[in-house]
Amino acid sequence: MQADVSPTGPPLVELRGISKRYGELLANDGIDLRIEPGEIHALLGENGAGKSTLVKILYGVIEPTAGEILWEGRPVSIASPVEARALGIGMVFQHFSLFDELTVAENIAVALSSDWSLATVRSRLGDISRAYGLALEPDRAVWTLSAGERQRIEIVRCLLQNPRLLILDEPTSVLTPQEAEHLFVTLDKLSADGCSILYISHKLEEVRRLCRRATILRGGRVVGAIDPRERSAREIAALMVGNEVGEVRTGTAHAPKGEMLRVTNLTLPPAGLHGQALHGIDLVAHAGEIVGIAGVAGNGQSELFAALSGERPTESADTIAIDGRPCGTAGVDARRRLGAAFVPEERLGHAAAPTHRLSENTLISHAAAEVSRSGFILVNAARRLAGAIVKSFDVRTPEGDPQARKLSGGNLQKFVIGREIIRRPRLLIVDQPTWGVDAGAARLIRQALVDLAREGSAVVVISQDLDELFEVADRMAVIHHGRLSALRPISEWTKEAVGLEMLGVSQSQGAAHAV
Amino acid sequence: MRFELTPRTSVSPVLRALAPVAAFITAFLIAGFVIWLMGRSPVAAFEVYVTQPLSDSWALQELLVKATPLALIAIGLAYCFRANFWNIGAEGQYVMGAVLGSWLALTTHGTEAGFWVLPAMLALGMVGGAAYGLIPAFLKTRFGVSEILTSLMLVYVAQLTLDYLVRGPWRDPQGFNFPQSVTFDPAATLPPVMEASRVHYGTVFAVIAILVTAVVLGRTLFGYRLRLTGDAPRAAHFAGFSARTTTMAVFAISGGLAGLAGIGEVSGQIGQLQPSISPGYGFTAITVAFLGRLNPIGILVAALVVALTFIGGESAQIMLKLPLDLTQAFQGILLLCVLAADALVSYRVRLVTRGGGK
Numbered sequence: 001m002q003a004d005v006s007p008t009g010p011p012l013v014e015l016r017g018i019s020k021r022y023g024e025l026l027a028n029d030g031i032d033l034r035i036e037p038g039e040i041h042a043l044l045g046e047n048g049a050g051k052s053t054l055v056k057i058l059y060g061v062i063e064p065t066a067g068e069i070l071w072e073g074r075p076v077s078i079a080s081p082v083e084a085r086a087l088g089i090g091m092v093f094q095h096f097s098l099f100d101e102l103t104v105a106e107n108i109a110v111a112l113s114s115d116w117s118l119a120t121v122r123s124r125l126g127d128i129s130r131a132y133g134l135a136l137e138p139d140r141a142v143w144t145l146s147a148g149e150r151q152r153i154e155i156v157r158c159l160l161q162n163p164r165l166l167i168l169d170e171p172t173s174v175l176t177p178q179e180a181e182h183l184f185v186t187l188d189k190l191s192a193d194g195c196s197i198l199y200i201s202h203k204l205e206e207v208r209r210l211c212r213r214a215t216i217l218r219g220g221r222v223v224g225a226i227d228p229r230e231r232s233a234r235e236i237a238a239l240m241v242g243n244e245v246g247e248v249r250t251g252t253a254h255a256p257k258g259e260m261l262r263v264t265n266l267t268l269p270p271a272g273l274h275g276q277a278l279h280g281i282d283l284v285a286h287a288g289e290i291v292g293i294a295g296v297a298g299n300g301q302s303e304l305f306a307a308l309s310g311e312r313p314t315e316s317a318d319t320i321a322i323d324g325r326p327c328g329t330a331g332v333d334a335r336r337r338l339g340a341a342f343v344p345e346e347r348l349g350h351a352a353a354p355t356h357r358l359s360e361n362t363l364i365s366h367a368a369a370e371v372s373r374s375g376f377i378l379v380n381a382a383r384r385l386a387g388a389i390v391k392s393f394d395v396r397t398p399e400g401d402p403q404a405r406k407l408s409g410g411n412l413q414k415f416v417i418g419r420e421i422i423r424r425p426r427l428l429i430v431d432q433p434t435w436g437v438d439a440g441a442a443r444l445i446r447q448a449l450v451d452l453a454r455e456g457s458a459v460v461v462i463s464q465d466l467d468e469l470f471e472v473a474d475r476m477a478v479i480h481h482g483r484l485s486a487l488r489p490i491s492e493w494t495k496e497a498v499g500l501e502m503l504g505v506s507q508s509q510g511a512a513h514a515v
Numbered sequence: 516m517r518f519e520l521t522p523r524t525s526v527s528p529v530l531r532a533l534a535p536v537a538a539f540i541t542a543f544l545i546a547g548f549v550i551w552l553m554g555r556s557p558v559a560a561f562e563v564y565v566t567q568p569l570s571d572s573w574a575l576q577e578l579l580v581k582a583t584p585l586a587l588i589a590i591g592l593a594y595c596f597r598a599n600f601w602n603i604g605a606e607g608q609y610v611m612g613a614v615l616g617s618w619l620a621l622t623t624h625g626t627e628a629g630f631w632v633l634p635a636m637l638a639l640g641m642v643g644g645a646a647y648g649l650i651p652a653f654l655k656t657r658f659g660v661s662e663i664l665t666s667l668m669l670v671y672v673a674q675l676t677l678d679y680l681v682r683g684p685w686r687d688p689q690g691f692n693f694p695q696s697v698t699f700d701p702a703a704t705l706p707p708v709m710e711a712s713r714v715h716y717g718t719v720f721a722v723i724a725i726l727v728t729a730v731v732l733g734r735t736l737f738g739y740r741l742r743l744t745g746d747a748p749r750a751a752h753f754a755g756f757s758a759r760t761t762t763m764a765v766f767a768i769s770g771g772l773a774g775l776a777g778i779g780e781v782s783g784q785i786g787q788l789q790p791s792i793s794p795g796y797g798f799t800a801i802t803v804a805f806l807g808r809l810n811p812i813g814i815l816v817a818a819l820v821v822a823l824t825f826i827g828g829e830s831a832q833i834m835l836k837l838p839l840d841l842t843q844a845f846q847g848i849l850l851l852c853v854l855a856a857d858a859l860v861s862y863r864v865r866l867v868t869r870g871g872g873k
Binding site: 022063309310311331332333336342344346349350351352353354355356360363364365366367372375376377379 | 521734735736737738739742743746747749750752753754755757867
């Protein structure tokens with residue numbers, strides 16, 4: 001368990017008024033943060049709130065524009081990660097820095113100073129593995145390991161240097177729920193042994209499981225320092241995303257009409273090392289309804305989206321039918337021409353080209369929009385279309401026809417969703433429609449999805465945000481390890497039932513086994 | 516203490532337009548300093564390099580002659596570079612175009628073959644260059660081999676093939692054992708644009724290629740496809756553009772134009788095949804493409820400027836006894852200055868010193 005926070009001694013580390021400016025952007029704005037010895041302290045915030053900047057300052061990767069850092073009450077300057085490690089700060093980054101071809105022990109040895117022999121590393125590795133339940137085989141090559149095992153190497157590498165403070169940046173983003181739970185047990189043990197942990201996340205549940213104190217950032221500022229166990233998820237979310245919370249008018253669902261999408265026994269091998277295979281997915285979406293697909297990130301959502309959009313065609317045409325026409329082998333263009341539209345998860349680089357103007361970005365879904373003729377671009381039509389999207393979806397732009405990267409996340413998301421909705425597709429498939437966007441934009445986007453369905457289109461929403469799905473979906477299923485649960489009306493789902501499906505415990509198969 | 520580059524929030528168009536001018540002045544100052552170090556007068560060198568070629572009608576024609584292959588190759592490379600494919604092997608595609616086109620000239624040599632020979636040679640030149648360019652494209656799409664390596668290495672294969680041909684099977688029997696082919700028949704010679712001029716029809720092709728490319732890159736879906744593939748490959752895939760087709764297309768276009776430059780040069784300038792048919796046009800064209808910022812009109816200007824350094828370099832060698840290597844060094848300095856000027860327009864440089872406030 002977590003060591004009690006001692007009110008008497010100085011905090012292990014204290015940040016005072018830390019600011020970091022990049023040109024016009026203030027990534028950190030006068031941030032104060034105290035971490036007591038042995039506590040697990042959460043740093044919560046949406047993407048772009050300034051979390052990564054702050055920890056990089058603490059780890060000596062970047063230099064603050066203003067402010068000071070106190071280590072056990074005395075001011076220090078951390079000019080590089082080497083100096084940070086010398087103080088006793090260890091960090092596990094979101095993206096691992098490991099050599100695939102080397103073994104576990106070799107990967108650890110290369111990162112340590114040269115007076116560590118491989119034999120010493122091995123024996124200490126054994127000790128630490130046993131003490132904290134971080135099972136690792138020293139002689140396995142890294143490329144054979146799962147993401148969770150790779151992360152353990154990074155953690156052990158830090159622990160070998162006896163850190164006083166361990167920083168973890170979104171550690172569960174690459175982990176399965178089981179691996180994540182395993183990590184939490186390790187972190188509890190570390191904390192009990194007196195090591196402080198700064199835990200960065202945007203997942204509320206994890207933070208409530210682990211931490212008693214959380215600092216919430218929004219737009220580079222501290223907007224709250226709270227005990228996450230004493231506040232409701234809604235309150236914390238409101239702090240993270242700002243206070244505008246509006247309701248989406250769902251209206252009444254019409255009786256579902258024609259079948260716009262039918263997926264039959266969709267099975268796909270994983271696309272790469274970190275890919276997830278899809279196993280026998282069946283899914284039907286009717287005109288006039290919103291079908292929600294819930295699940296923890298990395299359970300096959302992007303693979304399912306790629307198969308539905310045609311970015312990764314399937315082997316048999318019959319696997320996927322849009323509007324009754326088999327199109328499993330067809331590419332994304334052909335599916336757009338069948339009346340479908342797609343919005344991928346990643347806004348910049350996937351849904352839109354960052355350095356291209358909005359009018360040029362309308363050309364990405366050119367197959368179904370009137371922006372080109374016989375191979376020539378209709379520049380004026382593209383500009384008019386971009387203008388119309390900006391107007392109808394309340395996209396706030398810094399200038400007339402700006403580059404996509406100049407828009408904020410929420411505004412760009414409104415644009416890419418608007419680009420598809422404005423041509424009234426009869427089937428819309430959206431992956432994470434409101435990921436990392438502000439509450440106002442999220443509300444507008446959800447309303448637009450609902451309106452589209454009420455006008456008679458079929459909408460499939462893949463989302464990690466359960467509240468969002470409960471708000472807009474008519475029917476819902478849960479994806480777990482590439483398998484899709486039964487598709488049930490939203491009224492038949494409870495959050496508990498969804499949670500169990502997310503853990504792979506199917507209700508229909510045996511609620512008795514549920515934990 | 517270190518330097519930090521921070522992006523400027525807004526870039527003035529005037530500054531952006533003036534950047535290349537400043538780059539040229541800087542490059543000339545650096546080159547002048549080097550020439551001064553070598554004990555020659557920088558002023559005299561500037562005279563020989565720039566002023567004389569631009570005030571002499573023969574030299575002006577020569578400028579067009581030299582700029583022609585550079586512009587043709589660079590315009591083709593712009594297709595590749597915009598889509599972010601690194602075709603470093605235009606020199607090889609140039610040679611292979613020249614070889615395949617010359618094959619027809621040599622086969623029909625001394626026959627009654629008529630007017631069709633020349634167009635067929637030009638077509639074969641393009642086919643040869645395009646086919647040679649498709650080798651790295653195929654290796655990339657099929658096996659994921661880096662096109663940088665394969666296209667570069669294929670240059671040496673092409674040069675050695677040419678060398679073998681002119682020393683072996685294609686050597687002129689009456690050529691006193693010199694490694695060169697027979698001189699092409701008039702029917703296989705690209706005529707000058709005007710009577711008694713050195714400027715041949717290749718120049719016209721270059722201008723056409725520039726105009727067509729300006730339309731293709733700026734106004735067509737294909738041009739957008741290249742930009743999207745270069746700037747955001749996942750978005751290009753999402754737009755339904757197959758990366759495989761794009762790769763093949765840009766390498767074929769780029770190789771085809773390099774091949775046309777090659778056969779144009781052999782048939783319009785040299786008049787026969789010999790071991791060396793290029794002073795490195797295929798590599799210099801990479802500089803030209805970037806000096807012109809991958810923009811067709813920019814490439815036209817850049818090709819003329821770089822051609823000027825070639826001609827100036829030759830005269831400087833004769834008149835001032837300056838080594839020809841200096842010309843290549845100058846082309847390098849010029850490219851670095853232009854890239855640096857571009858960077859300085861987009862970014863602000865700040866000197867960061869540690870320790871302040873801590």
